[in-house]
Amino acid sequence: MLMANRSRPARLHYMDGTFRVLSPGDHVVCAVTGQPIALDALRYWSVARQEPYVSAEASVQAEGRG
Numbered sequence: 001m002l003m004a005n006r007s008r009p010a011r012l013h014y015m016d017g018t019f020r021v022l023s024p025g026d027h028v029v030c031a032v033t034g035q036p037i038a039l040d041a042l043r044y045w046s047v048a049r050q051e052p053y054v055s056a057e058a059s060v061q062a063e064g065r066g
Contacts, residue, residue, distance in 0.1 A: 010022075010028055014046065014051075021039075030052060030054035031046075032054070032058040044059045
């Protein structure tokens with residue numbers, strides 16, 4: 001029987017234009033807002049900081065915090 005990854009955060013390695021799943025899961029948590037982001041909806045992240053963002057606005061906020 002396969003184990004489901006439902007409601008389990010994934011651990012990812014963020015790269016330019018893509019990411020690699022290090023630990024399986026169904027979502028990641030936005031580094032700015034704390035909102036869960038489904039992996040199939042993940043569009044914004046920082047390669048340098050290795051963190052995901054729920055939106056472009058959240059990404060800009062992260063840039064501003066240093």
